[in-house]
Every structure is written in C-alpha cells, then in structure tokens.
Amino acid sequence: MQVRDATVGPLSGTRAVSTSWTSTVSNGTPSASAAICASMVRVPCPISVLATRTRGPATVSSSDAVEAIALGRAVADQGIDWFEEPVIPEDLASYREVRRGQPIPVAGGECEYTRWGFREVLASRAMDIVQPDTCAAGGLSECRKIADMAAAFGVRYIPHVWGTGVALAASLQLLAVLPHTPLRLTPKEPILEFDRSEHP
Numbered sequence: 001m002q003v004r005d006a007t008v009g010p011l012s013g014t015r016a017v018s019t020s021w022t023s024t025v026s027n028g029t030p031s032a033s034a035a036i037c038a039s040m041v042r043v044p045c046p047i048s049v050l051a052t053r054t055r056g057p058a059t060v061s062s063s064d065a066v067e068a069i070a071l072g073r074a075v076a077d078q079g080i081d082w083f084e085e086p087v088i089p090e091d092l093a094s095y096r097e098v099r100r101g102q103p104i105p106v107a108g109g110e111c112e113y114t115r116w117g118f119r120e121v122l123a124s125r126a127m128d129i130v131q132p133d134t135c136a137a138g139g140l141s142e143c144r145k146i147a148d149m150a151a152a153f154g155v156r157y158i159p160h161v162w163g164t165g166v167a168l169a170a171s172l173q174l175l176a177v178l179p180h181t182p183l184r185l186t187p188k189e190p191i192l193e194f195d196r197s198e199h200p
Contacts, residue, residue: 034074063087065097072102082107082129095126107131110160114138115145122153131160131193134171143174151179162195 063071068086083104087094089111099106105128112118112132121127130150134143143159150157157178161171171192180187 031074033071034078037075037078037080065094065101068094068098069101072098072104076103080104084108084131085110092121092124092126096124099126099128105129105156107158110136110162112137114142115149118146118149122149122155125153127155129156129158131158133160133162133167134174135161135163135167140170140174144177147174147178151181151183154182156181158191158193160193160195162197168194 063086065087068083072083072086083098083102084107086098086106086108089108095106095108106126107129108127109118109121109130110133112121112130114137117137118130118132121130130146132138132143132146134140137143137146147157159171159174159178161167171194175190175192178190180190182188
C-alpha cells in the first residue's frame with residue numbers, strides 16, 4: 001500500500017494528508033477500502049484525511065461509478081473532506097453519477113487543461129472541487145481565469161502542484177490571489193494540494 005505524505009505532520013506545517021492506494025491492496029472491494037480508510041483516520045496524529053483516491057497501476061483510476069459510489073457511502077462517516085478522482089478523469093458522466101450517489105464532495109481536474117477544458121466540467125456540475133495543476137493547466141494567468149469561472153459556478157478551487165520548486169512557487173503565487181469560495185463574511189482560506197510523491 002502506498003500512502004502519500006505519511007511522514008508529514010505539525011512540524012512540517014501540514015494540516016491534512018491525501019491518501020492513495022491501489023485496487024490490489026483492497027482487492028477492489030469497497031469494504032476493504034473502507035477498512036483501510038478507517039485505520040488511517042484513527043492514526044494518533046493531528047492531521048485529517050483529506051482525500052481518498054482509488055488509483056490503479058500507472059496512475060489510472062481503477063473504479064467505475066458503481067464501485068466509487070459504494071466506497072463513498074462506506075466511508076461517509078470518516079470525516080473525509082473530498083473524494084478525489086473517483087473514476088477515470090475524462091469520464092464526466094461517471095463523475096456526475098458519483099456526485100449524486102454518495103455524500104462526500106467530489107474533486108478532480110489535475111489532468112484537465114485550460115479554461116476551455118474546464119468549461120464542460122463546470123457547466124455540467126461534474127465536480128464540487130476543481131484542482132487544476134497550475135503549471136500543466138496553462139500557467140498563472142490561465143488558472144486565474146479558471147478560478148474565476150469556478151467561483152461563478154459556486155465550485156471550490158484547490159490548486160494541485162506536483163514537481164519542481166518552480167511549480168510550487170507558481171502555485172503559491174496563485175494561491176495568494178484566489179477568491180474565497182464560498183464567498184461569505186468568514187470564508188475558508190484557500191488551500192493547496194502539494195503532491196510530494198516522487199517526480200522524474
């Protein structure tokens with residue numbers, strides 16, 4: 001089982017962790033995946049599990065909508081903030097099914113590019129949270145446009161960063177100018193998903 005960021009904690013400034021495991025670990029069953037998730041939530045560390053991904057070999061999502069819905073329902077009481085890439089990134093119809101079929105907010109979009117790529121994601125209400133990768137999705141100017149589009153649709157925007165220090169620096173610059181979503185008197189501060197897995 002691969003758990004990303006397993007060594008992070010309060011000393012690193014990290015307040016949350018994203019987990020990842022392959023379908024071979026859980027035998028592709030929602031109940032086994034739910035047991036893995038429950039054991040991680042119980043770890044005595046002041047961090048919370050932010051996302052659970054069902055990823056297969058070569059970073060190909062390994063669940064279909066039926067399996068993802070069952071998993072989302074099985075872990076709904078674990079305090080998970082979002083369900084990231086529950087199905088193949090290009091399958092927006094399945095994203096919508098997962099969104100309707102279980103209670104955890106659905107996130108994705110790190111494999112999507114430019115405002116034109118995100119237009120259908122947003123217009124079809126496929127995701128509750130979009131996560132463009134700042135460097136891959138078109139850079140600072142383009143990602144600011146995507147963020148403004150997401151705000152207009154009431155969809156949260158959490159930048160994804162994976163790679164070099166330059167990518168991290170660019171994403172932090174973007175984070176500084178993101179609009180608060182939801183917009184209210186005491187909004188949630190924007191956060192960044194920093195993927196610390198190995199980069200080629």
